[in-house]
Amino acid sequence: MPEGPEIRRAADQLAKAVVGQPLTAAFFAFPELKRYQRSLVDHRILAIEPHGKALLTHFDHGITLYSHNQLYGVWKVAKAGERPETTRSLRVALETARKAILLYSASEVEMWKTAELPRHPFLAKLGPDVLDPRLQVATVAARLRDRRFSGRSLVALLLDQAFLAGMGNYLRSEVLFVAGIAPNRAPRDLDADEIERLAAALLSVPRASYATRGIRRAAGLREDYLTDTPAGFRFEVFDREGEPCRRCGDVVVRHELGGRRLYWCKVCQA
Secondary structure, eight states: OOOHHHHHHHHHHHHHHHTTSBOSEEEESSGGGTTHHHHTTTOBEEEEEEETTEEEEEETTSEEEEEEOTTTOEEEEEETTOOOOOSSOEEEEEEOSSEEEEEESOOEEEEEEGGGGGGOTTGGGOOOBTTOTTOOHHHHHHHHHSTTTTTSOHHHHTTOTTTSBTOOHHHHHHHHHHHTOOTTOOGGGSOHHHHHHHHHHHHHHHHHHHHHOOOTEETTEEOOOOTTSTTSOOOSSTTOTTSBOTTTOOBOEEEEETTEEEEEOTTTTO
């Protein structure tokens, strides 16, 4: 499943294609959403923003399209009137005079009044978005000390979207490495310096990935690789089992925990 940086880059490309332009057509595969097909025509998309791994498409008349790709959903951008060749099922199409944004294979698609989004059953459970530019290190540190989270092993906590939305598997490994903290520890066992390092890494690593890491199929949108450039994001431990740690030279190890891969350096994260 794409993680926060990939979802946000996808949102950026979708927004670039259609935001601010009147819709000429709308299509929904789900019967309960068909009634919106005509009512959206001539309205404009104000913004497309992620919250964690969900996408929120805000229309200018107080309605928001909520979508979550889960494992199989994918957004595509096409020229107006065109549909790419694919075996996937089209779920949503929002079209302007120039471009169309198309959602394939997703099963979670809903329309909500924008003002009521805080009551959405999924969104209401999410913690702050890790890529929200307003989120500060002090806030993340306070959440690490919060009794709801402080007793949990970091290996589980950093995948819990109620703690920080948008975190995922590769980010978990990279954050813990940058912070120099072993994955089996819990926030309550960390000293003040470790809390500060971890809180800072929880913001800096996703933001670096969003800014510089290229993924060929990021949430279904074509991008170029930007890795291994001086300023680019690259994996320090994730997917590098058996390779030398770039910091100390020891071997990067892999563990399977709850069906998810975790990579770390036992020397740098002692």
